[in-house]
Amino acid sequence: MTKNEAVLSFLDANFADAKCALHFHNPFECLIAVSLSAQTNDKSVNQVTPALFLAYPDPFALAKASVKEVEPYIESLGLYHNKAKNIVNLANALVNQFDNAVPLKKEDLLSLPGVGIKTANVVLAECAGVPAIAVDTHVNRVAVRLGYAKKSDEPFTVEKKLEKQFDPKDYIKLHHQIIAFGRAICHSQKPECARCGLHEHCLYFKKCALTTDK
Known part of the structure; x- marks a missing residue:
């Protein structure tokens, strides 16, 4: 062998x-959950995302929010101020550049603020079945x-x-x-x-x- x-x-x-430990129901939730998982564990992310996604169910809703409004939903996570700022900026980019949707092409994902190769690979693998090793x-x-x-x-x-x-x-x-x-x-x-x-x-x-x- x-x-x-x-x-x-x-x-x-x-x-x-074995499967993805993050909880999500669509590409937007997947993208946000993966973005929040940096320097923390998936369990902690799963504890905050239900309320976050209930309040901001799509890019347009999150883009309208201020960083201060988002912070309380994720304050149990490390670097929550930076993460709140990042996901609001990310939502704005989705609204302005991709018509309120998450693009499922690698080059498009990598053009989004704060999205690196790992995040792009996870989203593509989980939401589009694109072969990738994040x-x-x-x-x-x-x-x-x-x-x-x-x-x-x-x-x-x-x-x-x-x-x-x-x-x-x-x-x-x-x-x-x-x-x-x-x-x-x-x-x-x-x-x-x-x-x-x-x-x-x-x-x-x-x-x-x-x-x-x-």
Whole structure:
């Protein structure tokens, strides 16, 4: 079994049901939820978005709001002032440039204020089924430990290196499974290596084994 086959087999066996943890019902909610998830966890975002989306159900409604009006809905999140400002600006761009709708082309999404490659990839994958591997902290960490990328690589480089290794039909599933694996087992600190079936391919595990043997 090749390394890539081993990775897919392990992830399929242990994280077959992995999916996006953010809650949303349409591309607008997806875009806002992903934007709010920066430097916080999905659970925290899911706690604030129901009330936020009830008050501002579409780009036009959010664009009319002031930053001060939006802040109370997301104040439990880190950097809430900046995030409130960002999503109001984002809503204005959707209204003014895309007729109150979320564009589902990568170049259009990347033209929006505050939208980077990760956010664009998540929206495209979740809302349009476009094959993409969005690189967050979990995907980056696992890619480095498994030798697919270097620690110094930028997220875009990690994305491209992973995409070269796997079939596009697996990109979306793989993205979710790697995140689930990173959260459940391959933690940043004190990963639960005893629960992992990828020791043979893990640079981190091999380094730890060498250190222990000395």
